[in-house]
Each structure stands twice: as structure tokens, then as C-alpha cells.
Amino acid sequence: MPQRPYIPPFVFGILALICLSIAPYLVFVYAGIEKEMGLAQKIFYYHVPSAFSMFLGSFLCFVFSIFYLWKRDKNCDLWAACSAEVSLLFGTLVLITGAIWAKPIWGAWWVWDAQLTLTLILWLILAAYHMLRTYIEDPVQSARFRAVLGIIGFLNVPFIHYATKLWRTHHPEVVRGEEISLPPDMKMAFFFCVITFFALFFALLFKRVSLAKARDELESLKTEI
Amino acid sequence: MQHLEYMTAAYIIIWAAILLYFLSLSKREKAIWEELRELRATITKNNTP
Numbered sequence: 001m002p003q004r005p006y007i008p009p010f011v012f013g014i015l016a017l018i019c020l021s022i023a024p025y026l027v028f029v030y031a032g033i034e035k036e037m038g039l040a041q042k043i044f045y046y047h048v049p050s051a052f053s054m055f056l057g058s059f060l061c062f063v064f065s066i067f068y069l070w071k072r073d074k075n076c077d078l079w080a081a082c083s084a085e086v087s088l089l090f091g092t093l094v095l096i097t098g099a100i101w102a103k104p105i106w107g108a109w110w111v112w113d114a115q116l117t118l119t120l121i122l123w124l125i126l127a128a129y130h131m132l133r134t135y136i137e138d139p140v141q142s143a144r145f146r147a148v149l150g151i152i153g154f155l156n157v158p159f160i161h162y163a164t165k166l167w168r169t170h171h172p173e174v175v176r177g178e179e180i181s182l183p184p185d186m187k188m189a190f191f192f193c194v195i196t197f198f199a200l201f202f203a204l205l206f207k208r209v210s211l212a213k214a215r216d217e218l219e220s221l222k223t224e225i
Numbered sequence: 226m227q228h229l230e231y232m233t234a235a236y237i238i239i240w241a242a243i244l245l246y247f248l249s250l251s252k253r254e255k256a257i258w259e260e261l262r263e264l265r266a267t268i269t270k271n272n273t274p
Binding site: 221 | 226227229232234235236238239242243247253254261264
């Protein structure tokens with residue numbers, strides 16, 4: 001009888017909880033307040049790691065989608081779908097927190113800037129991926145369509161990352177090449193938040209995979225009966 | 226405390242969204258495992274001579 005796969009979500013969950021209890025101290029106490037943007041700049045500590053987590057999810061979806069098209073392994077489709085769902089969550093947070101930051105700094109919730117628009121396109125692709133899973137009844141056809149969409153979605157990520165170099169944008173450039181243009185205290189808080197969000201991403205991903213596997217098992221048991 | 230309200234709103238939304246997603250996963254997982262347990266018990270009962 002298969003057991004509940006507790007260990008990975010538990011380990012990443014504990015790691016995320018530890019990081020989450022330290023991160024607020026680094027963000028609100030250790031890192032200084034930026035002179036021009038004031039407290040709105042602190043949104044950046046969770047906004048950018050959310051974007052990195054969205055990219056990570058899209059990357060995993062891309063890899064598992066390629067493997068699915070190559071091997072036709074149902075497990076690869078399951079991992080790709082779970083990665084896309086968690087990526088969609090972080091993508092939603094990126095768009096919302098970005099708008100909240102933009103209002104006091106740019107004076108508008110949204111501008112049709114290259115980086116913002118490309119991020120919105122990636123979010124729409126991830127949303128479409130989720131809808132395909134829900135609405136196409138044939139599981140094989142749905143998995144094939146989604147795999148193609150998962151690959152297309154990730155191809156958008158390098159354009160989002162390099163948008164500030166490729167086009168004239170309003171968006172601030174935090175990562176310049178391999179350098180982070182921040183004072184040491186802010187850099188430390190930023191890197192810690194990136195680790196925290198990655199731990200959180202994997203904790204949620206493993207939990208989502210565990211749920212999907214349990215649902216598959218339930219479906220196959222029902223079919224047997 | 227310039228832009229405190231924007232920072233607070235952003236942090237509340239982030240934590241609320243992550244917490245709600247986590248709770249929704251836990252709730253769905255619990256329901257599925259409960260159903261699986263019942264189904265296995267039924268199968269075992271039916272297979273017992």
C-alpha cells in the first residue's frame with residue numbers, strides 16, 4: 001500500500017518556516033530605508049523573489065514538458081502541471097505587488113512597459129495552461145497541448161529578464177549582468193528573501209505533487225472497482 | 226513613514242495568498258486521503274472470504 005510522500009514537503013516546509021521567521025527582521029530592521037522610494041522599496045524584497053520563483057516554476061514546467069513529449073511519461077506531465085500551477089501563484093503575486101509598488105513610485109498602477117507586458121504574457125500562458133488542464137477532456141491530448149504551451153511559456157523568460165537591456169523601459173534594473181546594484185545590507189536581505197521564496201516554492205510544489213499523485217491513485221482505484 | 230500603506234498592502238496580499246493556497250492544498254489532500262482510506266477498506270472487506 002503506497003504511503004503518503006511526507007518527507008520533501010516537510011523538509012522544505014521547515015526550511016521555509018525558519019527562513020520566514022528570519023526574513024522580516026532582515027527586511028524591516030537590518031536593511032535600511034531607501035531615501036527616494038521610502039517604505040515602498042521594501043516591496044521589492046518579496047516582489048523580485050516572487051518573480052524568480054515564477055521563472056523557476058516555468059523552467060521546471062519547460063523541462064518536464066520536454067521530457068513528456070519525448071518519453072510520454074505521465075509522471076512528467078504531472079510534475080509539469082504542478083510546477084505551472086505554483087508558478088502561476090507566484091506570477092499573480094509578482095503582478096499584484098508590482099502594481100502596488102508602481103502606484104506611489106510611477107503614479108500609475110500599470111504601464112505598458114516591455115518587462116511588465118512580457119510578465120503579463122507569461123502569466124496569461126500559465127493561466128491558459130491551467131485552463132487546458134481543466135477543460136480538455138482527453139487527458140493525452142490535454143497533456144500534449146499543455147506540454148507545447150509550457151515550452152512556449154518558458155521561452156518568454158529570457159526576454160523578461162533582459163527586457164531592461166533590450167528595450168527602453170521604466171522598470172528598475174536590479175541585476176546588472178552578474179552584479180546586484182544594492183548596498184550590502186539590502187543585498188543581504190534580498191538574497192535571504194530569494195532563498196526563503198525558493199524554499200517556499202519547493203514546499204508548495206512537493207505538496208501539490210503529493211496531492212496530484214494521491215488523486216491519480218484514487219482515480220485508478222475507482223477504475224479498478 | 227513614506228508609503229507605509231502600500232508596503233503593508235503588498236505584504237498582507239503576499240502572505241494571505243500563500244497561506245490560502247497552502248490551506249486549500251491541505252484541505253484537498255486531506256479529503257482525498259480520507260476517500261482513499263475508505264476505498265481501500267472497502268476493497269479489503271470485499272476481498273476477505
